[in-house]
Amino acid sequence: MGRKVTVATCALNQWALDFEGNLQRILKSIEIAKNRGARYRLGPELEICGYGCWDHYYESDTLLHSFQVLAALLESPVTQDIICDVGMPVVHRNVRYNCRVIFLSSGTCVSGAPCAWPRSPACRKILLIRPKMALANEANYHxxxxxxxxxxxxxxxxxxLPRMIRDLTKQETVPFGDAVLATWDTCIGSEICEELWTPHSPHIDMGLDGVEIVTNASSSHHVLRKANTRVDLVTMATTKNGGIYLLANQKGCDGDRLYYDGCAMIAMNGSIFAQGSQFSLDDVEVLTATLDLEDVRSYRAEISSRNLALLEPCLSVGPGDLEGFRGAGSHSVLNLHRQASRASPYPRVKVDFALSCHEDLLAPVSEPIEWKYHSPEEEISLGPACWLWDFLRRSQQAGFLLPLSGGVDSAATACLVYSMCCQVCEAVRSGNQEVLADVRTIVNQSSYTPQDPRDLCGRILTTCYMASENSSQETCSRARELAQQIGSHHISLSIDPAVKAVMGIFSLVTGKSPLFAAHGGSSRENLALQNVQARIRMVLTYLFAQLSLWSRGVHGRLLVLGSANVDESLLGYLTKYDCSSADINPIGGISKMDLRAFVHFCTGRFQLPALQSILSAPPTAELEPLADGQVSQTDEEDMGMTYAELSVYGRLRKVAKMGPYSMFCKLLGMWRHMWTPRQVADKVKRFFSKYSINRHKMTTLTPGYHAENYSPDDNRFDLRPFLYNTGWPWQFRCIENQVLQLERAEPQSLDGVD
Incomplete structure (x- = not known):
C-alpha cells in the first residue's frame, strides 16, 4: 500500500503570448520537480499562453500555439515519469474553455517493462482535460x-484531439469534463483558481468522494493584505475535509497593470507544509513536499460527522486488492466518507501510475511550517518593485525617468526603484543568471555585475526636479538629498522660461494676461496658470526621457514614471496631461496613508534619512505663489477633505458598492462621535461632486500598479461612466431629507454628537 507521496507545485513568471519563453519555464519547473523526487507537478492557470491574453483568446492563433506547446511538452524527455498538469485554452464543440490538461509520458509501459527511447507512442497519454467551472468575472477579471x-x-x-496531439499519443479522444484521477495509490482532483473562492467549492464534494489530493491552478493578483485570505481558504479547505491541497500561482507582470504574487503553497489537514515566496525576481519557483497519505486517512477517520453515511458496495474485487481498501476512492471496496446527501460520485480516470514507491518508506516526510506574512509596508516595497523590473526588462528600455518633487508620492516612487535595485543585486548575488543577463542588456554593458544598489540606481534612474517661481527651496533641497542617498542621476532645472513663453503666446493672441488669485485673478485664471506649469513639466519630462541618455553618450531611452496615488486619482486631484501622464505608475493603486507608512518604513530599511523631512512637510503641489517664501497651498485644503477620508470614501464607493445616500447613512454611524449629520452630509456631497466632475480624467490615467480594491482606473478595473450629472439631484435630495429628519430629532438621539 502506497503511503508517502512527493508532489510539486510552482509559481512561474509567464508572459502573455510568449509561447517560447513560457514553454522553457514550464520545462524547467518540471525538471526541478523531478529532481526533487516529485511524481506530480502542478502549474499556474493558463500557463502555456499566459493569463493576460485578454481578447487574444478570441484568436485561433492563441489556440493553435497552445497546442503546439503542449505537443512540445509531450515530446520532451523532461516530462517522462511525472504527471504534468498544465493550463491552456481549449475549444470543445466550438465553445472556449479555460482548461487544465493533465498528461503522463511514462517510461514504463503498462506491462511493466521499461520503454526504450524513443518511446512507444502508447506511453504518452492525455489523461484528462478539465474545464473551469466557476469563472472570475469581477473587478480586474473578465x-x-x-x-x-x-x-x-x-x-x-x-x-x-487535434491531429498534432493524436499523432503523438495515438489517442483519438480523451475525457473532457468534471472528473478525477485514480492512480494506483491515491485519487487526485482539480480546482481552478476562482473555484476555491466560491461558496461551494469542488474540493468539498471531491473530498467526500474519496479524493485525497486537490490541486488548484491560479492566476491570483496581488492586492495589499490579500495573502491572508488566500492562505485561510487553503488551510480551511483541508481543516474541514482533510486531505492534501496544492496551490500554484502565476508570478510577475503578465503585460498589464496586475502583478501576480506567487505564494504557491502545499497544505495538509489544516497545516501548511511548503510556502513559496510572494515577491521574487526568479522566473521559476518550485515547491515540493513529501507527505504521508495515511495521515490524510487517519485525519478523516476521526471526523465522525463526515463519515456518517450509507456505505455502498462497489465493483467486486479479489482478496489481494483489499490492501488498497484505505487507498484511493476508485479502488476501495466501499465508497467511504459519503455524507447522507448521497451526492453522485465523480467519474474516475484510471491512471496506471503511482505517486509513491516502496523506496520511499524510509524517506523523511515534510514537517508543518508557520506561514510568514509580509507587513503592508513590505508588500509595497516588494510587489511594485518586482512589477517595475518586469516592465523594464520586457520593454527593452534603458531605465526610468522620475519627476522628483520633494513630496511623499514621488519620493515613494523613487524608493520603489531603489527597492528594485536592491532586489536585483540580491538576486545576482544568489546566482540568478537570468537577472544578471537582463541587467547587462539594460545598461548595455556585457561585463557589468551589479553589487551596490546605489550604483545600479545611478545607471537606470534619472530624477528631475523642475522648479518654477512658485517652488520653495525646501522642496528642491529635499529632492536633491533623496537623489544623492539613493544614487540616482539627478537633474535640476527651471520651467519658468517655458511657462513665460507659453503665456506670452496667449497674451499676444488675446491681449489678456491672467493673474493668480493671490494677485487679484479669478478662480479660472488661477487654475489655468497652475495647469500650464504642470503640463509644461509633462512635456519636458518626455523630452528628457527620450534624449537625456543621448546627451550623456549613453544608449537607449527611459520610461517615464508617474507618481499619482490612488486617492488623488479617485478625486481627480490632478491636472489632465501633467506629470500624472506617464508610461507606468507604480503607486497608482496605493493609498496616500499606505504610502506614508511605506516611506517611513524605507527610512529605516534603506537608511534614507532624507525621507524624514519629506514626511514632515505638508503635501503641496506648489503651483501658486509663495507667501513670504513659504508654501501657501496644501493638497488637503485644495481638496476640501483629508487623505484619510478619501480612503474611506473610496472603499465604500467601490468595495462596498455604495452610492451617495447609502454612503451617507453608513458614515453617520462611523463618524457619529466626530461630525454632525449636517457635516457628514456636506462631506459626502463634496466628495461625489468632485469625483463626478473629474471622472473624465480616468480615461487618460497612466497604467498604475493595482494594489487597492477601490482603484478608479477606468480602463480595466472600474467600469463606471465618466460623464455624470454632477449635481446628483435625486441622491442628494435623499440625503437632505434624512439630515432634516435627524436635525428635528431630539439631541440625545445623535449618540454623543455635540
Missing part, C-alpha cells in the same frame, strides 16, 4: 468575455 464555464458537474464527454 473571463466570461472569453470563456464559458463548464456546467455539467461530475460529467465528462469525449474530446477529439
Amino acid at each position: 473571463e466570461l468575455r472569453w470563456f464559458t464555464p463548464w456546467s455539467r458537474s461530475r460529467h465528462t464527454e469525449e474530446y477529439f
Whole structure:
C-alpha cells in the first residue's frame, strides 16, 4: 500500500503570448520537480499562453500555439515519469474553455517493462482535460468575455484531439469534463483558481468522494493584505475535509497593470507544509513536499460527522486488492466518507501510475511550517518593485525617468526603484543568471555585475526636479538629498522660461494676461496658470526621457514614471496631461496613508534619512505663489477633505458598492462621535461632486500598479461612466431629507454628537 507521496507545485513568471519563453519555464519547473523526487507537478492557470491574453483568446492563433506547446511538452524527455498538469485554452464543440490538461509520458509501459527511447507512442497519454467551472468575472477579471464555464458537474464527454496531439499519443479522444484521477495509490482532483473562492467549492464534494489530493491552478493578483485570505481558504479547505491541497500561482507582470504574487503553497489537514515566496525576481519557483497519505486517512477517520453515511458496495474485487481498501476512492471496496446527501460520485480516470514507491518508506516526510506574512509596508516595497523590473526588462528600455518633487508620492516612487535595485543585486548575488543577463542588456554593458544598489540606481534612474517661481527651496533641497542617498542621476532645472513663453503666446493672441488669485485673478485664471506649469513639466519630462541618455553618450531611452496615488486619482486631484501622464505608475493603486507608512518604513530599511523631512512637510503641489517664501497651498485644503477620508470614501464607493445616500447613512454611524449629520452630509456631497466632475480624467490615467480594491482606473478595473450629472439631484435630495429628519430629532438621539 502506497503511503508517502512527493508532489510539486510552482509559481512561474509567464508572459502573455510568449509561447517560447513560457514553454522553457514550464520545462524547467518540471525538471526541478523531478529532481526533487516529485511524481506530480502542478502549474499556474493558463500557463502555456499566459493569463493576460485578454481578447487574444478570441484568436485561433492563441489556440493553435497552445497546442503546439503542449505537443512540445509531450515530446520532451523532461516530462517522462511525472504527471504534468498544465493550463491552456481549449475549444470543445466550438465553445472556449479555460482548461487544465493533465498528461503522463511514462517510461514504463503498462506491462511493466521499461520503454526504450524513443518511446512507444502508447506511453504518452492525455489523461484528462478539465474545464473551469466557476469563472472570475469581477473587478480586474473578465473571463466570461472569453470563456464559458463548464456546467455539467461530475460529467465528462469525449474530446477529439487535434491531429498534432493524436499523432503523438495515438489517442483519438480523451475525457473532457468534471472528473478525477485514480492512480494506483491515491485519487487526485482539480480546482481552478476562482473555484476555491466560491461558496461551494469542488474540493468539498471531491473530498467526500474519496479524493485525497486537490490541486488548484491560479492566476491570483496581488492586492495589499490579500495573502491572508488566500492562505485561510487553503488551510480551511483541508481543516474541514482533510486531505492534501496544492496551490500554484502565476508570478510577475503578465503585460498589464496586475502583478501576480506567487505564494504557491502545499497544505495538509489544516497545516501548511511548503510556502513559496510572494515577491521574487526568479522566473521559476518550485515547491515540493513529501507527505504521508495515511495521515490524510487517519485525519478523516476521526471526523465522525463526515463519515456518517450509507456505505455502498462497489465493483467486486479479489482478496489481494483489499490492501488498497484505505487507498484511493476508485479502488476501495466501499465508497467511504459519503455524507447522507448521497451526492453522485465523480467519474474516475484510471491512471496506471503511482505517486509513491516502496523506496520511499524510509524517506523523511515534510514537517508543518508557520506561514510568514509580509507587513503592508513590505508588500509595497516588494510587489511594485518586482512589477517595475518586469516592465523594464520586457520593454527593452534603458531605465526610468522620475519627476522628483520633494513630496511623499514621488519620493515613494523613487524608493520603489531603489527597492528594485536592491532586489536585483540580491538576486545576482544568489546566482540568478537570468537577472544578471537582463541587467547587462539594460545598461548595455556585457561585463557589468551589479553589487551596490546605489550604483545600479545611478545607471537606470534619472530624477528631475523642475522648479518654477512658485517652488520653495525646501522642496528642491529635499529632492536633491533623496537623489544623492539613493544614487540616482539627478537633474535640476527651471520651467519658468517655458511657462513665460507659453503665456506670452496667449497674451499676444488675446491681449489678456491672467493673474493668480493671490494677485487679484479669478478662480479660472488661477487654475489655468497652475495647469500650464504642470503640463509644461509633462512635456519636458518626455523630452528628457527620450534624449537625456543621448546627451550623456549613453544608449537607449527611459520610461517615464508617474507618481499619482490612488486617492488623488479617485478625486481627480490632478491636472489632465501633467506629470500624472506617464508610461507606468507604480503607486497608482496605493493609498496616500499606505504610502506614508511605506516611506517611513524605507527610512529605516534603506537608511534614507532624507525621507524624514519629506514626511514632515505638508503635501503641496506648489503651483501658486509663495507667501513670504513659504508654501501657501496644501493638497488637503485644495481638496476640501483629508487623505484619510478619501480612503474611506473610496472603499465604500467601490468595495462596498455604495452610492451617495447609502454612503451617507453608513458614515453617520462611523463618524457619529466626530461630525454632525449636517457635516457628514456636506462631506459626502463634496466628495461625489468632485469625483463626478473629474471622472473624465480616468480615461487618460497612466497604467498604475493595482494594489487597492477601490482603484478608479477606468480602463480595466472600474467600469463606471465618466460623464455624470454632477449635481446628483435625486441622491442628494435623499440625503437632505434624512439630515432634516435627524436635525428635528431630539439631541440625545445623535449618540454623543455635540
